[in-house]
Amino acid sequence: MKLNNHKIWVGAKDYFFIVFGILLYGLGFSAFIAPFGVITGGMAGAGQVVFYATEKIFGFGVPVAVTMYVLNILLLAIAYRIVGKTFVIRTIFGVTVVSIAIGVLMPLFPEPLLKGETFMSIIIGSMMCGIGLGLAFVHNGSTGGTDIVAAIMAKKTNVSVGRTMQYCDFCIISSSLLIFGLDEGIERLVYGFVVLLVVSLMADQTINTNRQAVQFIIFSPHHWEEIATAINNDAHRGCTVLNGMGWYSKQDVKVLLVMCRKIESVTIHRIIKSIDKDAFITQANVNGVYGQGFDEFKLKMPKPKHNRNAQDTASPRAMPDYGDRTTHSGHPEKLS
Structure with a gap:
């Protein structure tokens, strides 16, 4: 509802x-x-x-x-x-x-x-x-x-x-x-x-x-879960949790990464400050954000050139194999 x-x-x-x-x-x-x-x-x-x-x-x-x-x-x-x-x-x-x-x-x-x-x-x-x-x-x-x-x-x-x-x-x-x-x-x-x-x-x-997008990086050691939930539910924006470590304190911390439209940045700030007024926030303008919830990446792909002779004489060696590879010992080879 x-x-x-x-x-x-x-x-x-x-x-x-x-x-x-x-x-x-x-x-x-x-x-x-x-x-x-x-x-x-x-x-x-x-x-x-x-x-x-x-x-x-x-x-x-x-x-x-x-x-x-x-x-x-x-x-x-x-x-x-x-x-x-x-x-x-x-x-x-x-x-x-x-x-x-x-x-x-x-x-x-x-x-x-x-x-x-x-x-x-x-x-x-x-x-x-x-x-x-x-x-x-x-x-x-x-x-x-x-x-x-x-x-x-x-x-x-x-x-x-x-x-x-x-x-x-x-x-x-x-x-x-x-x-x-x-x-x-x-x-x-x-x-x-x-x-x-x-x-x-x-x-x-x-x-x-x-349509200009901004990127937030948020540090809130004690309230990061509340902030992430509020951004997701109230601002309807995704929030990625990254693992970090403070070099001075040597303590593990959770870092929140948020992408949003510039016109939504005020809403994000208000959500963060209402939960943790001492949260450390960085905000940066982003030239382009593509994917779900943002702009679609449009690229005009060139049409493939069809060569009948090449297709007729193609050998198995010329065809790429993206399946599992098996070594002589019978064990799968890891793809790098």
Whole structure:
């Protein structure tokens, strides 16, 4: 029951931050970027392209939110098997929320909040969009579009999310020249790339900040069992017990090794100090932690080269033997 309650709490927290991040993204886009007619990346940018193109051709523009929703659903249908059911469900949720948010907010801001401050407005809006995207992505959510492509790349390789978004958004932003022409399009193109750069940097910074890991080494001779149990039950983090010896005292001691997210470090400190205020603690930042409970190590393995001649002429000597080896005396040989 306690485990189920923890899962419910984690799921509710994820959805809260997904909604918060998406609303932050929608506000930054609708209030600070879209009023200047700057085409951004992602499905929002694609929606802008469709809006301005249909406005020029047919005299009315297809709403950005409608284009975003339709294109996102098509992308999710294609990526379903790769990104997984959970991500798709949360992305559909995110796509719906961001489409509604932009559909509601854009009419509320026909004029920019910072009139006459184009560059400042673009920077503020881009920072809000980047932080919003980062928060949504950290909690396994997405606003769709190029985020889906970024999720696929993150699933298969170690390519940065922000870098993937840059590649995907390049073509969308470059379409400013086709829609507005050289005279007006150049300025919007430059602003579009400024948005792309700031959003990517802020998204990566937000993700890295939330996923940064720390390592604790804890010395508590008399309360190490209580601390280990509390960290395991209350913080839901694993705790490894190592055997050590104090060189001066020549006494055996138990040393606790704990890995956790940086945002969880305050919780770990409170648990330790509530049990043993005299405990000796060292804390260090870790560049990368891979495995259960942390990031998955992704490595693109090269495809093996098949050589028919080599397979046909292969001798038993060429084939590795990982089984038990037996010596001439009949006793198993120890593998070093």
